Amino acid sequence: MGNKFVVVDLETTGNSPRKGDRIIQIGAVIIEDGKIIGKYSSLVNPGKPIPAFIEELTGINDEMVSSAPAFSEIAGEIMELLDEAFFVAHNVLFDLGFLQDELQMAGYEGFYGSVLDTVELARILFPTADSYKLSDLAAREGLSHDRPHQADSDAYVTGELLLLFLDKLESFPTVTIKSLTKLSAGLKSDIYLLLEEILQQKEQVVEEYFRSIEVYRGIALRKKEVSETPEKQQVFLFPEEKEEQQKLLKKAIPSFEVRDGQLEMMNSIYHAFSDQRHALIEAGTGIGKTLAYLVPAVFYAKETQKRVVVSTYTTQLQQQLLIKDFPILRDVCGFPIKAILLKGRSHYINLARFEHTLREEDDNYDTTLTKMQILVWLLETNTGDFDELNLSSGGMLYWNKIKNVPVTFLQTKQWDSRDYYLRAQKEAEEADLIITNHSMLLMDLVSEETSIPSYEFAILDEAHQFEKVAGKYYGRALDYLSIRLMLNQFGQFDHGQFFHRLEKLIEKLDGRANIKVPTKKLNEAMINLQYETDELFKTVTIFAKRKKRQSSNNNKLQTMLTQTDNSTEWKALFAVAERFSFLLKDVINAIEDRLMFIENQKHRLTEVEKSFLEEISLLLKEMNKVRNKTREVFLFPSGQEIRWIETDLRSVQNMTTVYGRPVHVANHLRNDFFAKKKSIILTSATLTVNGSFQYIKNELGISEFSIIESQIQSPFHYKEQVQLIIPEDLPDIKTVPETEYIAAITEHIISIAEATGGRMLTLFTSHEMLKKTYELIKESGLLDDFALIAQGITAGSRSRLTRNFQRFEKAILFGTSSFWEGIDIPGEDLSCIVIVRLPFSPPDEPLAVAKRDLILQQGGNPFNELSLPEAVLRFKQGFGRLVRSSTDRGIIFVFDRRIITTSYGKAFLQSIPTVPIQRATIDEMINFINKWL
Known part of the structure; x- marks a missing residue:
């Protein structure tokens, strides 16, 4: 690529040139023909003292700049340097804004050429990076960054990053570059100029064959990795003898120390599975708990051809299992292990919905950026799992449009062969071990649509958290912000655009006569619903404050929502909840009425129209959930439940949530889970109180089962x-x-x-x-x-x-x-x-x-x-x-x-x-x- 790039970094006395802040150091590197060909660096006398915190951050003090040139003395050199170049910086608007002010003060017009922001480029090209700070990106790419917050060092590292970005862009298939180019006009910096040039070059030559990439329906994806050849029928026998077990572990772990507790735990779990009994194992720190449960689990799964589920409390532990512990487990066992990390359906992208949104003209910056991130991510991901991505909050809103959910209107069958969720399901069906977390395990118990294939054996790590998580899934929560967010997705109610679009569709299908509630009335109902949402949560907050009369130092307020009295507060709350519920029902019915009519004629719709209707039917499901929760929490509560309000006294209703949940989930867990499974292993470093498991057994509802109990002491002194x-x-x-x-x-x-x-x-x-x-x-x-x-x-x-x-x-x-x-x-x-x-x-x-x-x-x-x-x-x-x-x-x-x-x-x-x-x-x-x- 023959362009000239000047990568600039400035150190300044503060953040605002308008408030008189000035440059104290400028660093630049010049890039041409894919190489760094020159550097420029100068301290600058700002003509004012350097604040202490800037001195601490940059290491530059007043003495160092006292004999440096003023900016006006070097302004000419800077203009010459930038002539006919791309101006590049990490967060370009900051550096460019400062430079423009200084150049104009020095009597120059300023710089009006093309600009590139390496933050924006990094977001697009490294969609899975944890952070887009310069030092974090440098560490991620193994670039040495010896003096962060010194302009010459920062400019050099930014230049090296730019070269990596350019290489990466040139390695993309033409179809991806084409899609990125189309979207790039909506970005903040002139990335479209780069992309157009790369696209021209690519279209002039025959594209090389990509071994790891395939193009399907105009989108380039990473090819599914073909799994290992099926193993021959082997006999897998769990080594019962201590010496044999030690030999296995020694083989895989060079620094292996014999830990009796680890071997004891392995044997306890294997026998609990074989005898089909539940087990409680308190494992002290340092016994090597993870391997102690993975080894017997995988041997048992192989011997019996029965899958075993491993559930953790945190997603960090899930990742650790997959990245750190599984390679060791494979070495220990010496045979192929099929393990999959399984998440809920909405964690995976729906490629059909993504394909439709690519056709929509979108001027929203966050959406544009997120589409570009996902196009790059699809060249790299094996899983299609949203947790890999680092999205902005606006990007998260866009994800709701493309996440994997059951569909009504869209034809998505053509993507089934590439669907990540279906792939994960199929792999889970064939897996020896399925890794998941407590939330998903419990969601699977309480929801109609199950994601985890049927299983009878499971290990719950961090099991002391299981009851707490269960409370959330057997309960319900209504919070102000998520209801408002749901209603806001219907767009500008006062302009009626959303329903106007719906009405146009119905007109197209000749169905005006069938609609009971006219669009004007529906728009009014939506405005009223917005108002009633505010009223409901205001009333809830007033109720909470009146109930809690004593003064509290804490801003967070928790109050029981009880109907013991017939107070005016309770009557007011009941009345507004009833109004909210009825109004919600009217709106739901009016929208359902329209959708039912359209669904019967959906063969006459375009793909874009179907995509729009899909969004409405998803919102409708959300609205139905909110209505059911409102009825259960306020209007027809169950006598077995406790209900309470949590609010933040500093905000009006924005931070208010109403909860309902069973006082004890023990009965639910006993009947829905423990009574239906053959062997559940519960392990943690904290399960006993005073040497007894009784408390945790009561909490989980397992006191009546015949349970193997084992306390394994830590090997530490x-x-x-x-x-x-x-x-x-x-x-x-x-x-x-x-x-x-x-x-x-x-x-x-x-x-x-x-x-x-x-x-x-x-x-x-x-x-x-x-x-x-x-x-x-x-x-x-x-x-x-x-x-x-x-x-x-x-x-x-x-x-x-x-x-x-x-x-x-x-x-x-x-x-x-x-x-x-x-x-x-x-x-x-x-x-x-x-x-x-x-x-x-x-x-x-x-x-x-x-x-x-x-x-x-x-x-x-x-x-x-x-x-x-x-x-x-x-x-x-x-x-x-x-x-x-x-x-x-x-x-x-x-x-x-x-x-x-x-x-x-x-x-x-x-x-x-x-x-x-x-x-x-x-x-x-x-x-x-x-x-x-």
Whole structure:
């Protein structure tokens, strides 16, 4: 490609040239004929002081730029450099905006040539990248980026990325380039110029044959990989002898250490399957749990020709199984294993729907970009699974148009041979192991359309979460935002475009006379429905606030939705829910009436019209679901259910959700799941309380089954690896005001952090207390050289916060509920955990209240049967974060003195491995830390 590209990066005193910010460094590389042929770099004197945070970010200070030229002195060189070139930058509008202002101030017209944005290019060409930050893209492609936030280094890496992008574009089949070119006019930068040139070149030569790509109905796809040749009939026998089992594991794992617990677990699972019994296996950290269940599962599947389902709580663990554990499993077994990761239908793309949307003229930027991302992704994906993609929020809306759902109007049969969902289903039918997650497993139990082929044997990893997830699937939730989103998809009601389009179709099919509700009336009904949605959730929020009269520090409000009184609040709520439900029914009937008429004549419709009708019928299904939930939650609730409202006091109705679910899902799980399956293995590091499985058995409804129970101890030497310290000089939270308690724990956290040098996870039970402690530490300025990372305050997901924590030498991670478990920080990255309070659920949490009431009605003790075991399991999870390998060492501080001052405190200590326990004042603690770490 003969173009000239100048890749530019600027460092500046701030983000806004309009507010007087100026350039302090410019870096550029020149690319011609697919090679970097020159570089340009200069510091620039901005004529004003460089702010401290910019100095920290870039390493450039006032002294360095004091003798540098002003921008006006180098403006001529810059103009010469950019002459007849593409101006390229990572987030081009930022750099170009700054440069234009500086050039104009220096008396030049500015740059008005073609521009390319490498962020936009990266989004299109790397549709599965986790992040589009320059440093992350460089790391992904193995480019060395030694000085991030220095203009010359950033420009060079951006140039190298551009060369990769150009190569990649030139490697695409002509049909993909054609489709991309057609879409590219709607982008922010001039990518269409590149694409048009590549297309011209490709059309002049005979296209080479792509071995891994096929073109079908005008779309280029990655060819399905042909699976291995079918194996000969082999005999697969599970090795019962310990020596044989060790030999197998040694063969695949060079660093294999004999772990008796691992072999014990393998045997327990194999025998549970063979005897067709359910099993509960608590597996301590470090026994090699994953292989311990995969090996017997795959041997049993091969021997009996019965598939085994493996279900995890998180999708991260699913990916880990597939990427990290399966290659080892194949080496261990030495025979071919068919394993598939199976997800719900809507995770997969529907290529027929995608083909239709490509024909639609779309001026929406997000949609255009997403279509281009998907065209590139189809050249690479084997699965067609949406989780591989990194889409914008607008892209997610577009995904709803092309996800795999049952269709009414569209003819999609022609794509069946290439359909990813059907392919996954077929592979699942033939698989030895099907990997899924608890959500999908439960959705399969409660929905009419099943995705998982029938099975009788399953392993549930992270099984302590299964009951919680089941509550969601046996319950229902109505939230304001998703209802509004659904209604908004009907477009501009006031302009009536959506229904006007429908009316035009009916006119085309001569059916005006059959329509009972005229379009004008339907538009009015939709406007009223919008209004009633707002009214319903406003009334719900008022109801919640009135019920909860005591002042609460927390912004999140949870209130039971009970009809015990005949209060005016309840009557108002019932009336508005009834109006909402009736109005929804009228709209549904009017649309169904139109669709029924059209469906009888669908052979007369064009493909674009059918595609439009498909969208309507999907929305109709959503509306029916919302109406059913409204009736079940507000109008005809079941006596067996608990209902509650969750809202955020800072917003009006936008953050309000109404929930309904059974108080206990135990009966449902027993009847729908455990009674129908031959053998379910439940495993986790936290299933027992005080050495007993009784609590988890009650929660899952399996107390009456004959169950194999096994507690396998961790091989770690906790006595040498862990110390547990309880501060003597902290006040009892019950006896002092909260502010005094927070001040005291803040002081302790600061002292501990200074002594341990960070690498510290601090676990709270209340977000409010976390926030106040974090703010007090910040305010003190005593830990200014530490990275303070706080859930709900520092932006990012749980895994991103964890990654950031690991990046810094001196860091403290503050977390609440979700950080008590499931985060894995091995080695020296974590050497200290502070547990601020024992993790009892808040006393007014609706579900806990309902469960407590039920236990009381049955003459039981809610504290011993519910609150305590739940808190102990969570405590065990928190404790388990510290030691992740046999070489880890660390200290756990428990600030809550109830662990030693109350009779129930013993239950916490007896549920974790035996470790040395000390009580100490702050000074004694510091001395001990210094010696021990």
